[in-house]
Amino acid sequence: MEINCEWCGGKASNGENTVYWELPDGSRAIEIRMTPAVVCKECEMVYQDEDIIKEIEDQLFLVDTKKIGSSIGYRGLMELPRLLKRNYFDFSS
Template identity: 50%
Template structure:
């Protein structure tokens, strides 16, 4: 068990969960299935680590989101070829 960032109890476990994400354009949202997540058995909070959030946000900034379907798995999203190698705005 891992320490929950919300209640700070050692009751969080790693799971794969669906998340809903607004695209950078703000024109629509997508469901990203099987996203690495943590769920706490004590407070029931379901969340993603900052590292996972950063990966998703960077990927969505660096790909052609017009080609992203409304539902996609985390792995499929990460495998979409990028238009740029990295997010040059992240310092």
């Protein structure tokens, strides 16, 4: 499947990168390693698509963030047990 860059419209591919995310309570930021990303071959932009952003934000809202150190892998973050089944404060869907 061909991916087009959201920034320049050029050809892009799936990849991974490290991102830094502020916790929902604003207390600190964490490093999330090996996060799925879109990598543009033309403009060299590396970014997360909206689905990944929503997954990260929902997961951080639903887990006990005190159990997360300053750095965690994306897969490890997604495997943390949730305190709630879903984000009941997300009215977008």
